[in-house]
Amino acid sequence: MKDLITVTDVVENAFCPKFTYYSLVLGLRQYEEKRGTVLAGRALHTRSEKDNRDYLPKIGRGKKLVAFQLYSMRLGLSGKIDEAYETASEIVLVERKYSDFTVITDTLKTQVGLLSILLEENRNKRVARAFVVFQKSQRVVKEIELTQGLKDFALQKLESVKQILASGISPDVKYSSKCLDCTYKKVCPTGSLYRVP
Ligand code: SF4
Numbered sequence: 001m002k003d004l005i006t007v008t009d010v011v012e013n014a015f016c017p018k019f020t021y022y023s024l025v026l027g028l029r030q031y032e033e034k035r036g037t038v039l040a041g042r043a044l045h046t047r048s049e050k051d052n053r054d055y056l057p058k059i060g061r062g063k064k065l066v067a068f069q070l071y072s073m074r075l076g077l078s079g080k081i082d083e084a085y086e087t088a089s090e091i092v093l094v095e096r097k098y099s100d101f102t103v104i105t106d107t108l109k110t111q112v113g114l115l116s117i118l119l120e121e122n123r124n125k126r127v128a129r130a131f132v133v134f135q136k137s138q139r140v141v142k143e144i145e146l147t148q149g150l151k152d153f154a155l156q157k158l159e160s161v162k163q164i165l166a167s168g169i170s171p172d173v174k175y176s177s178k179c180l181d182c183t184y185k186k187v188c189p190t191g192s193l194y195r196v197p
Pocket of ligand 1: 015016017019173174179180182183185186189190
């Protein structure tokens with residue numbers, strides 16, 4: 001299972017394709033452990049895995065799946081479901097984010113898109129909805145419709161990871177505001193373009 005690409009790898013590619021090159025081709029470490037928001041987010045996930053069983057009554061019907069590891073040899077992909085609810089006819093994904101930033105970004109679409117594909121393949125059941133619970137200073141719940149278009153978008157990102165791994169070439173990426181919050185900004189020539197005046 002070690003050689004499978006993870007959903008996290010693909011989410012990082014959706015953040016920036018160059019990220020894939022530094023992380024998976026060069027094997028540079030990220031040092032994200034030191035960031036407070038990452039630690040707080042992990043604590044939130046851990047709590048969710050232990051309790052919160054009836055926290056979402058509207059979407060919490062059916063059997064609850066928690067910390068569920070999934071694999072697809074067909075796609076060469078693995079991923080972990082933090083929380084999902086399975087009924088006779090469908091599975092509903094729940095993703096919790098420790099953030100006040102409640103926009104459904106490309107990284108989030110990639111994450112729920114790939115997890116839904118993994119779930120459908122492993123459980124042989126439709127996964128057409130995801131709920132994202134943003135929880136920091138306030139609690140906001142948003143629903144994402146898991147359309148074929150969204151799943152194809154996520155699969156394109158997986159393909160991008162595979163292409164970078166196969167070629168070993170650093171992709172061309174333009175500087176953007178994402179570079180400011182990137183763990184590779186000091187080693188990345190593109191990210192280093194930004195200079196504080
Ligand atoms: S610094 Fe910018 S261009 Fe470089 S990997 Fe990070 S986000 Fe991508």
